[in-house]
Amino acid sequence: MPSTFFGLNIAYTGLQAANAWLNTTGNNISNVETEGYSRQKITQQAADALRTHTRYGMAGAGVNSISVDQIRNQYYDLKYWNSCSTLGIYEERKDYMMQIEDYFTETDTMRGFNTIFSDMFDSLDEVYKSPGDDAVKSQFLGQCASLSNYFNEMSTNLRKLQEDANSEIKNYTDQINALASEIATINKQINMIECNHVIANELRDKRALMIDELSKIVDVEVIEVPVYTTEEGSNDPNAEKSGMNRYTVKIAGGQTLVKSYEYNTLSCTARENKVNQSDAEGLYDIKWSNGLDFNLYGKNLGGKLKGLIEVRDGNNDEYFHGTLGTSVEQNAVLDEGGNPVYEQKVDENGDLVFDAGGNPVYDTTKPVYEYKIHVDASKYSYLMDVNKMTLPPEGSIQFANEIFEYTEFAAELDPDSDPKKADYVFTVTKDPSAYLGKEAKIGTSVDYLGIPYYQEQMNEWVRQFSAAMNDIERTARGADYEYADALLVAKNAVDEGFYKFDDQYEYEATGDTTKPRDAKLKTINSKGDNYYQLTAATMMVNKDMVTDVDKFLTSTDYYKGQDNQDIAESLLSVKTDKSKMAFRGCTAQEFLQTMTADIALGTSAASTFTKNYTDINNSINNQRVSVSGVDNDEEALNLVKFREAYNLSAKMMSIMQQIYDRLILQTGV
């Protein structure tokens, strides 16, 4: 038989439980609009019943409120984070593709390639009609300049866009670093609370919110494992959970960012050497601050970072790679006077030695060498065409796993020989003998049509077009039977002059005949006067012709008369004659069509995917909210429910009071 006062205690637990519920409901209602907040509930249990040794058995002892729990499903979190990373990729793609699209679009008010190109050929048609008219010729040269300017500008625009993407990459790595440090801190706070076997609901919500944010930037993987009281952990049958957890965050395909209370940071370093000829200066390479490599180009990278990398470095899977040759040629480096160059002396502390005047002292026992090594790239057709060449004139090249600096390269290309020939010779500053026969590469494959791809496409068109025009113009002859120069040339940044591609034209023994070299076999030197020097950024009209229009010759025989149409006729045919120039199987004038196809389809795909993944993301988020979101009606109902529960328990109290009144004051007295 339980105590007479037992009922009062039971009523008390009821009041307590109802009170807790009411508070929790209040908390839920207050946080109804709090981002990342998960609704909470009281976990309650009927209290252990008392053994009363009576006929009716056990007596219920009321209710126990065990804990305040958050209602949240980890599964939806994972799904949400994955979808955020995917969405991030497409958002960045869309953002940048739309800008590229804007640059290439031509509207009624903005002259684009098509207008400029057709104006140029209209004025060439005027030249065709009266080749002897200097005014018409000047106008044509002016239109050529417009075309060059167009490409110069486009190249600059794309390079600026690349720089934008680059600085965004920097911003995002900074954000990743900031989030990493916050997550590590919060991990500690959570464990400090939870080691008391209570749940740090609010902190957990806050941490999940941070992961939400991180997942937009980069793909994340979260692993939370409990810490056991014994070292064997869960393998020990006697082990108990300590209440604490080990919380690990991995990004970019499983690279650890946060491990419990410790975290790694990323650092951006500007590249010293470009990867592509037309790249912006100082693009960032990302590394872990502890010096380990961060795999930026991994297949599993996700999030905005991935989108940005694709836009910045996307080369459509076309990059320089090949097999190293089996021999190395070692040469002493000579200065301009033809004297050998020596290494600077180093003292016993490893410091460089200078003389009293502060000039370096050289060690004449250690001459500086350079090494020439062949790279066979004949497996890839795009490496066999000078028009498609994207590797920088000097820079770094990777032999197996080691980086070498090269000061120049030469290439002999012949796609029609058997076997095909793409023989590159790099001049490197270190001895590469250890890597004979190994793989060599510059940059890496980024299978996306990003800015380097569009730069390459422009360069390719510009090179093909200029070569087609120049091959014709160089057959024109003047009053002294001298051959004309190239019409479209490349700026030479070093001496402010320009390249006329003399290396690619051969002079016969008489010295006055200029013909294009056999197109199939071309030897290109990265420092030579050849079409490799021509890019969208360096294209220009021969300045000599602009200042003296008479140098723009329009006849293969000057004395046939000023209106001889032969050169102008051939030049005109470049526009539509595929045998003169074919760019991706299309005519010269269809450049914008082919580019628009790439860009518009790319943009369109990015937009569609962005929209789809936004929808998916919304729907996953709704599922998440469906579990952990606060619902006004539910809470209102809870308010009513637990007010009633409270009232009832209170009523119980008052009933008990009546009972005691009866029992103590009125019974038996």
Added chain:
Amino acid sequence: MRITNGIMNNNAKNNITLNKEYADKLNTQVATGQKITRPSDDPVIAIRALRLNTNIAELNQYYDKNIPDAEAWLTTTETALDQTNKVIESIQSNLTTGASDDNTAGDRMNLLENMSALRKQIYAAGNADYAGRTVFTGYRTSEPLTFLEDTNNLQYTMIQTLDFKEVSKINYVSGSFDVNKSNIPDPNDPATAIVENRIQNNEVFRARLAYDKLDYPQVNADGTALAPEISYTMKDGTTGTINVQVDQLGTDQAANDALYTSIGDDEVRLIADTGELILGKNVAEKLQADGSKFQIEYSKHEFLKGDLRPEHYFACKSKDTADAASKVIPYNYKDDQTTPDIDKDTNKITRQKINYEVAFNQSLEINTNAADVYSHDIGRDVDELVEATQAVLDVEDKIKTLEEMQKDTSYTEDELKSINGMLEACRKQFDYLKENMQQLFSSAITRFQDYAARLNTENTAAGSKSERLALTKERVSEQRQNFKELADSNINIDLTDAAIDLKSAEVALQAAQSATAKIVQQTLLNYI
């Protein structure tokens, strides 16, 4: 699934956004009138628009620039040909007069004046230009067809090509003499006496070159001596060369006559003053044989205003002798600068064709070449007619003088005898010359019909080109219209459809908004 207010809010927000996006798209379409605002909206439309616009731009160039230019060029050509035609017609009307037997000396005088005046006009229209470019001179549009003033500082050597048809038999009347009232030759001295027999009509084989007043001696453009020679090709392919002896006329009539009349059978003589090749019998036979072709290089530096410039007709070299620094300029040579650029079929220099692109893949040869219309022969023929008329008039003058002298009583008997002899000679000469002149005039009638016919052919050709051009113009205009319509329907929206769509999108948006407004206001709390 548990639906919370948050989910409802989210969904409502998404729905409204979707409706807004759609309404915005339609609104932009209505405002711009175009289906797409950026290529990625619909790449197919965007690419097609680019292609169509390229086509339209090309058609604009044809329609607005090339066709009008070609029209103007052809009109200039036709006008010039019409003018030349008038000159030829005038010459032809004079030819009939000249060919008739019953002309008085006064008629002949008139004829001479008319012909001399017309001679100057023949080539004038050939200098016609369109926008500063001479239309008949092939690629050399900066040069007029003829010399615009007397020029003697340009040393030309030219290679003229001729064929068997251009070798002819002409009559040369020899034995001409001067009549001097105060110096009568002695009739008794056989060395000086003038008798009727002195006058002879000789048949001479001759090929006429394009110019008279050639250099004597002949020189190359670079100043070195030039020894002209004939190189010939017979029909059967045999080739050979014949040396040409260059001579000039002097003051001694007998010597001059000898240049024409005494020529070895295998010899060729070039008379520099008249630009005539006198051919020996055997040579003439060879060159006159059916299908023979031959060419000769000769030099000339004295040109008169109105003479045709050689570079429009012959492979030639020229040097400005007034400018020591000037170079020898080759005209109409192949790339090697030594082979004349001569068309095998026409035996003339290769025609310089100026083409204008007037429609897609359609070019029109707009120029007429001077060589096809303005032949040297026209001028040379008129010159010969003038000379022949002049010669007749001269002899008539002599006869008149001699007849007066006959009546003069102051002459001695011997002198009178001599005068009678001279008179008889002159009458014989008059008969020959008049006969020759009439023959020349009547043969010229056929020749000028030829010239007129050739002119008409070219004029008709230009005319039919104009007509074809008009048709092309119409077609291009139609094509342009078609492409514009295609471009229009490709990119432009149907405004009615778009307006209706926009209206329904507005309704949908408002419905979504009003539904959302109601649903987010109410919770259970409102009823507790």
